[in-house]
Amino acid sequence: MSRALAAALLLAALPAPAAQTPASPPAATTAPATPALERLAQAVATDVRAMKPEAPVALHLSGGAPELRRAFGTLLASRLASAGLTPVVLEAPSPEAAESLAREQGAHALVRLTLGVEAGELRARGDAFSTWVNFWSGRTATRAPSPAAAIAQAVEADAAALALAAVEPPRTPTPATEEPRPLRLLGAVLARLPSPPAALAAGDLDGDGKDEVAVLTAHAVHVFTAEGRLLAERSLDVLPPGPAPTREPFGALAVLAGPPRLAAWATRFAHGEVLTLENGALRGVSRLEAVPLGPDARGNFVPGQTAFAPEVRLGTGEQRLAVTSRFTTFSTANSRLLLVHPEGSASFFAQPSVAPVPLSGLGAGSALGDLDGDGTPELLTTSPELQPSPDVLRVFKTNGSDPTAHEPLWQGALPSGRALSVVTANLDGDKRREVVVGLTKPDGTGELFLLRQGAP
Numbered sequence: 063m064s065r066a067l068a069a070a071l072l073l074a075a076l077p078a079p080a081a082q083t084p085a086s087p088p089a090a091t092t093a094p095a096t097p098a099l100e101r102l103a104q105a106v107a108t109d110v111r112a113m114k115p116e117a118p119v120a121l122h123l124s125g126g127a128p129e130l131r132r133a134f135g136t137l138l139a140s141r142l143a144s145a146g147l148t149p150v151v152l153e154a155p156s157p158e159a160a161e162s163l164a165r166e167q168g169a170h171a172l173v174r175l176t177l178g179v180e181a182g183e184l185r186a187r188g189d190a191f192s193t194w195v196n197f198w199s200g201r202t203a204t205r206a207p208s209p210a211a212a213i214a215q216a217v218e219a220d221a222a223a224l225a226l227a228a229v230e231p232p233r234t235p236t237p238a239t240e241e242p243r244p245l246r247l248l249g250a251v252l253a254r255l256p257s258p259p260a261a262l263a264a265g266d267l268d269g270d271g272k273d274e275v276a277v278l279t280a281h282a283v284h285v286f287t288a289e290g291r292l293l294a295e296r297s298l299d300v301l302p303p304g305p306a307p308t309r310e311p312f313g314a315l316a317v318l319a320g321p322p323r324l325a326a327w328a329t330r331f332a333h334g335e336v337l338t339l340e341n342g343a344l345r346g347v348s349r350l351e352a353v354p355l356g357p358d359a360r361g362n363f364v365p366g367q368t369a370f371a372p373e374v375r376l377g378t379g380e381q382r383l384a385v386t387s388r389f390t391t392f393s394t395a396n397s398r399l400l401l402v403h404p405e406g407s408a409s410f411f412a413q414p415s416v417a418p419v420p421l422s423g424l425g426a427g428s429a430l431g432d433l434d435g436d437g438t439p440e441l442l443t444t445s446p447e448l449q450p451s452p453d454v455l456r457v458f459k460t461n462g463s464d465p466t467a468h469e470p471l472w473q474g475a476l477p478s479g480r481a482l483s484v485v486t487a488n489l490d491g492d493k494r495r496e497v498v499v500g501l502t503k504p505d506g507t508g509e510l511f512l513l514r515q516g517a518p
Contacts, residue, residue: 082307090255090292091275097360098250099134105215106175107141107184113190113209116172118148120193125176127516130226133134134177134186147171157188169453175213179248182477185216219250220288221512225490228514245433245457245472248516251463252290252498255279255508258311259500260328262510264487265317266326267339268293271440273487274339275498275510276324280311280366283326283337283344286510288489296344301331306365314361314370314392316354322471324348325354329363355392359399361453364388369404376414395430397437398460402428403420406446410465419463425453427499431459431486433515435493441465442497444481455513457498477511479503489514 067079078174110119119142135151142149150169154213157174164172175188191210219227227248252275261278267285268274277284283342284295306329313328318336327334327350334350340475352360355374362371369390374383383399389409391402401410425444432439441458443466444450456473458465476499483500489512490496497513 063454065374085197090253090286092293093285098217098220099137099226102186103134103137103141104143104214105217105445106138106173108211109211109213109215110142110147110173110190111145113211115147115190115192115209117146118150118169118359119171119173120150120152120160120164120167120169122152122154122157122164122172122174123177124174125178127227127229129229130177130223133226139331146402160192163288169193173213179219179224180248181475182219182249182251182511183216184219184250187214189213219248221250221252221288224248224250224512224514228516244398246516247455247457247472247497247513247515248476249474249476249511251477252510252512253284253286253292255284255510257281257506257508258502258508259483260311260313261315261326262483262498262500263315263317263324263500264485265322266488267317267322269322271491272446273489274404275485275487275489276311276314276315276317276326277500277508277510278311278315278326278328279508280328280330280414283315285324285339285344288352288487290510290512294339294342294344296337296346298328298331298335301333301335304330304332307331308366308368310368312363313351316356316359318354318357325350327353336342356394357382359392359394361392374401379418381414383411384417385409390426391428391483393429395432396437398430400430400441402426402443410441410460411475412460421464421466423466425481427453427455427481429486429497430460430485431497432493433486433495433497435495440471442484442486444476444484444499449480451507452476452478455481455484474513477501477509479509481511 114326123135139149152160154163172193173190175186186346189212250392259277263276264273272288275286282297285293287293307327318323330387336348338347339346355361360375364371369388372385389401389403393400401409408421408424410421413419427445428445430439441460445454452475456470458470479501481499485498486495488495499511501509503504
């Protein structure tokens with residue numbers, strides 16, 4: 063049984079009791095305040111100081127993007143310098159070559175580290191040892207029994223570390239016939255939420271050329287910057303209660319164009335609200351009478367159920383999509399539309415005017431988005447199981463009849479929790495879009511997990 067179906071069966075026709083209105087919504091939080099690179103540099107520096115090396119100490123970093131290595135090297139060198147270890151960062155073709163180079167430059171100890179982002183963590187692995195060699199041991203020089211240590215440290219990655227890890231090195235021009243570079247996504251926590259996310263949306267709300275990420279929860283709307291900083295939030299508890307709310311947070315959120323505004327409606331309330339971002343605050347500008355499925359799509363809730371009614375109105379409302387059953391997820395990109403139904407099936411429209419392609423095996427956390435900037439959106443979907451362990455995000459091409467009939471371009475495990483919402487966003491102003499997954503955590507809170515393309 064699929065996750066979406068089981069949830070719908072459990073929650074259908076079970077209206078939640080009216081909740082007491084809090085004075086204000088619990089504040090959303092970002093990832094840890096101290097940047098990940100600084101936390102990792104401090105942890106590694108502590109390990110190096112513990113072995114009591116003799117100064118000067120040489121550093122050699124490998125793995126990851128050059129920008130990530132440079133930034134981490136600067137921070138680590140600063141911490142070792144404050145301990146009087148006179149660090150020097152080496153440029154060597156390999157960790158093995160770094161050892162002889164360190165001796166040539168007069169270093170008495172060498173720290174060799176490999177950097178990388180894996181499973182949402184920023185990791186440094188390697189060793190530290192004295193470079194002094196016992197030349198009296200024979201024709202083959204051997205190291206003296208000087209202090210040495212293995213180093214393995216990891217911290218929770220953040221959006222800043224992810225941005226550095228995703229920078230591609232300069233490339234020489236390649237022939238047009240060369241195969242496209244493989245998709246590779248690196249993940250980190252973007253922000254934490256006081257309650258599970260009910261819907262996600264992304265768009266440039268402040269006119270800076272980069273998208274903000276908007277989150278609808280049961281009681282509020284939160285807006286985050288590309289770095290995971292809480293930009294604004296607004297309680298929805300000023301709205302009148304709805305007649306048939308759902309037990310789990312559920313609703314719809316969309317970014318409207320010209321001027322950019324947020325349209326939000328949670329099933330807990332009788333109607334929605336259109337919001338605008340002004341001077342760092344969300345202000346209500348009008349009442350919303352139709353559920354905002356997308357920028358130019360409207361629909362209705364199924365009373366008391368975590369699903370939308372089988373009716374989609376496009377544009378001014380005169381065009382209607384051929385929908386035959388209720389759905390839990392709606393996504394659109396580049397004239398393509400995707401509707402995911404409760405039992406894990408889906409309807410994929412290459413154009414709104416043509417018959418949909420039936421799909422199967424999709425999770426409620428599904429979306430369309432152009433990740434590689436080629437003008438054709440990819441299909442992103444989570445696991446259809448009720449309680450996957452872990453949940454998995456898969457990315458498919460949408461060229462052809464059934465995207466899921468082919469091997470995914472990329473797939474990877476997500477952090478613990480239920481991934482019921484996914485959105486793509488242009489967080490850095492380039493042609494490629496990032497992925498934001500909304501997670502319902504086991505402790506009843508929520509989390510935004512950011513996936514950014516890394517340099518292969």
